[in-house]
Amino acid sequence: MLLLQDIREQRAEIITRLKIKQVDATELIDKIIHLDDVRRESQQQMDALNARSNALAKEIGVLFKSGKATEANQLREQTSDLKTQSKEAEATMDQARREMEELLVLLPNLPHPSVPMGTSAEDNEIVFEEGKIPDLGSAALAHWDLVQQYRIIDFALGNKITGAGFPVYQGKGARLQRALINFFIDQAADAGYTEIQPPYLINAESGFGTGQLPDKDGQMYYIPEDDLYLIPTAEVPVTNLYRDVILKPRDLPVKHVAYSACFRREAGSYGKDVRGLNRLHQFDKVEIVQITEPEQSYPTLEEMREYVTGLLRKLELPFRIVKLCGGDISFTSAMTYDFEVFSAAQKRWLEVSSVSNFESFQANRMKLRIKDETGKMHPAHTLNGSALALPRIVAAILENNQTSEGIKIPDALIPYTGFDLIS
RNA sequence: GGAGAGAUGGCCGAGUGGUCGAAGGCGCACGCCUGGAAAGUGUGUAACCGCCAAAAGUGGUUCAUGGGUUCGAAUCCCAUUCUCUCCGCCA
Numbered sequence: 163m164l165l166l167q168d169i170r171e172q173r174a175e176i177i178t179r180l181k182i183k184q185v186d187a188t189e190l191i192d193k194i195i196h197l198d199d200v201r202r203e204s205q206q207q208m209d210a211l212n213a214r215s216n217a218l219a220k221e222i223g224v225l226f227k228s229g230k231a232t233e234a235n236q237l238r239e240q241t242s243d244l245k246t247q248s249k250e251a252e253a254t255m256d257q258a259r260r261e262m263e264e265l266l267v268l269l270p271n272l273p274h275p276s277v278p279m280g281t282s283a284e285d286n287e288i289v290f291e292e293g294k295i296p297d298l299g300s301a302a303l304a305h306w307d308l309v310q311q312y313r314i315i316d317f318a319l320g321n322k323i324t325g326a327g328f329p330v331y332q333g334k335g336a337r338l339q340r341a342l343i344n345f346f347i348d349q350a351a352d353a354g355y356t357e358i359q360p361p362y363l364i365n366a367e368s369g370f371g372t373g374q375l376p377d378k379d380g381q382m383y384y385i386p387e388d389d390l391y392l393i394p395t396a397e398v399p400v401t402n403l404y405r406d407v408i409l410k411p412r413d414l415p416v417k418h419v420a421y422s423a424c425f426r427r428e429a430g431s432y433g434k435d436v437r438g439l440n441r442l443h444q445f446d447k448v449e450i451v452q453i454t455e456p457e458q459s460y461p462t463l464e465e466m467r468e469y470v471t472g473l474l475r476k477l478e479l480p481f482r483i484v485k486l487c488g489g490d491i492s493f494t495s496a497m498t499y500d501f502e503v504f505s506a507a508q509k510r511w512l513e514v515s516s517v518s519n520f521e522s523f524q525a526n527r528m529k530l531r532i533k534d535e536t537g538k539m540h541p542a543h544t545l546n547g548s549a550l551a552l553p554r555i556v557a558a559i560l561e562n563n564q565t566s567e568g569i570k571i572p573d574a575l576i577p578y579t580g581f582d583l584i585s
Numbered sequence: 586g587g588a589g590a591g592a593u594g595g596c597c598g599a600g601u602g603g604u605c606g607a608a609g610g611c612g613c614a615c616g617c618c619u620g621g622a623a624a625g626u627g628u629g630u631a632a633c634c635g636c637c638a639a640a641a642g643u644g645g646u647u648c649a650u651g652g653g654u655u656c657g658a659a660u661c662c663c664a665u666u667c668u669c670u671c672c673g674c675c676a
Contacts, residue, residue: 205635209645216645219657223603226656238656245656259634408595408632410613533595535614537630 163526164269166262170195182273182488184281190265197262201255208251215244267376271523273488274460274497280487286500287487290471293480295504296562302507305557306438308564309335312584315556317438327428327436327443334584338559338571339446341578342552343421346448346473350419350549353469355450358420360399363390368402371528373494373520383425396422396449397546404453405528409542414532415462416453419549421446439553440512447551451544455532456522459543460497463519466547467499470515473550476574479558480504482511496521503554507561512554517547560584 169176169191180187218241225234278287309315314335320328331339347357369375369391374382383392393399400420409416424447428436439445450469454462467483474481486498495518502511522541525531531539563570568585576582 202635205645209635212646213644215656219655220603222656227603234656241656410595537614539632 163267163523164272165522165526166194166198166266169266169269170198176272179272179275180270182277182279183270183491184489185270187269190269194262194265194269197258197265201258201262204251204255204258208248208255211244211248211251215241215248218244267370267527270377270493271373271496271520273491273495274519274521277491277497278485278487281489282487283490285487286484286490289483289485289499291482292471292475293478293504295480296506298506298561298564302561302564304438304507305505305560308560308569309438312569314338314584315439325443327441329439329442334579334581337579337581338556338575338584339552341575341580342550342555343446343448345575345578346549347419347421349473349476350448350450350469353417355417355419358396358400358403358418360393360396360403360420360422362393362399362422362425363388364393364398364402365390368398368405371402371405372398372524373527374398377493380429381427383427392425393422394426395424395447395548396420397451400449400451401453401524401544401546402528404530404542407530408539409453409530409532411455411532411534414453414455414542415458416451418451419448420451421448423447424551439557440508442553445551445553448549449546450549451546453525453530453542453544456540456543459519459521459545462543462545463497463499463517466517466545466549470501470517470547470549474501474503474514476572477555477559478572478574479555479562481514492518494518494520494523496523501548501550503558505554505558505561507564508557512558514554514558515548515550518545520544520546 164176173191173195177186177188177191218237222234222237222241225231225237278285280286303311306317309317312334314331314333316330316332317326319330320326323330351357363385366375366389369382374391374394378394382394385391399422400418403418404416424445426443428441428443450466452462452466471481471483481501481503484500484502486495486500491498498516498518500513501515501517503514504510505512521543524544525541530542530544532542533539559572560569563572568583571579571582571584
């Protein structure tokens with residue numbers, strides 16, 4: 163959430179910067195400022211009226227105590243008018259505030275000045291590329307064929323018991339999932355991240371805090387009976403651990419890692435891009451979250467980028483890092499690096515991680531603040547990144563490592579799988 | 586799901602109609618003490634929204650949430666939410 167004060171003071175600059183995100187916020191911002199003007203005016207009225215009532219109430223109290231009932235009753239008559247006027251002013255103020263807040267949460271985060279202009283993924287900037295793309299020849303199979311051949315993931319079975327996008331992992335396929343999860347968590351723990359096991363259901367306040375609501379309402383599974391949402395990522399429960407929290411500088415940086423299943427409705431997705439493991443309604447992901455001082459958030463973003471880079475190197479997958487352009491960056495993010503691995507049989511890049519700096523956008527929504535030594539408050543910065551999401555990593559491992567003997571497991575994973583070949 | 590109890594500041598906890606934004610303690614900050622620390626000791630320590638160029642100052646709001654009674658509510662009434670205990674169910 164952008165701060166009202168900033169919107170008022172830097173109206174033109176904010177409008178310009180949001181254009182990088184392909185958003186014209188002029189009308190929205192002007193409405194917000196107008197509603198805030200209304201709110202302030204009615205608050206001033208209300209405050210003045212309340213001040214008078216408070217003073218009168220005090221006087222009346224004193225008069226009653228000293229036995230001057232007649233005078234007290236005279237004053238009492240004056241108060242009823244004040245009260246109704248104050249209620250009216252309050253109603254105006256509340257309504258203006260409510261309307262203003264509804265609009266305020268519709269404004270996306272400002273992109274970092276270095277975020278390139280652009281309308282789609284085409285305009286993203288490739289900032290790094292590494293690893294050898296294997297030449298598999300024409301006999302190479304896509305992962306949806308490989309998983310059938312080796313009987314490790316069954317899409318049809320998932321289809322039967324739940325529906326499309328809910329695969330069943332079995333045998334070495336299931337073991338590979340568990341190996342990857344443990345590998346990722348161990349790596350993060352070694353890098354100083356404290357492990358969290360979060361709930362998989364969240365309330366609306368949490369969805370609002372990290373920005374999924376109201377922007378992405380409809381992308382989360384919702385349970386009306388209990389008014390709860392299935393998490394689309396562990397980012398939501400983990401970051402919301404710090405909702406309404408005041409941190410001290412010595413608590414920082416906060417570093418958490420969490421494995422969770424993730425649930426996404428993916429409404430509107432279809433076609434070949436979603437085949438096999440490419441897009442699922444339920445998938446596994448290990449997420450890293452950091453909370454930092456504002457001036458530390460960009461160095462931290464680079465640190466997280468390096469960390470994810472290290473994971474992909476250990477898995478021996480060819481990958482590239484793209485810096486998302488304004489049109490492709492999310493509602494909440496100020497800057498995002500996407501990591502993509504090359505899937506040799508599909509011959510395409512698959513997004514496996516997204517590392518973002520939200521600056522104070524989530525912190526403002528969540529009231530996550532830092533109180534410094536002088537007692538002053540300022541919003542914290544939040545960041546997160548996938549480290550990593552499993553399905554496309556699995557797809558790339560299966561496709562890139564296929565041989566005539568079977569699928570070779572990367573060395574780093576063998577201690578976790580207990581086998582070096584799926585055959 | 587049934588019965589009962591409760592929700593107060595960063596935390597614990599007192600407070601049953603006015604002088605209560607709230608005792609006391611813990612924690613925290615600064616000082617004294619100390620070779621340094623601990624202990625001891627002194628002082629200070631809520632957030633939010635306005636007014637003011639800003640600081641100082643000042644008005645307002647906030648004792649789970651929303652409504653009500655009253656000149657005046659942490660305190661009384663109603664509703665809601667949540668927590669705890671017991672019972673039921675259960676991995």
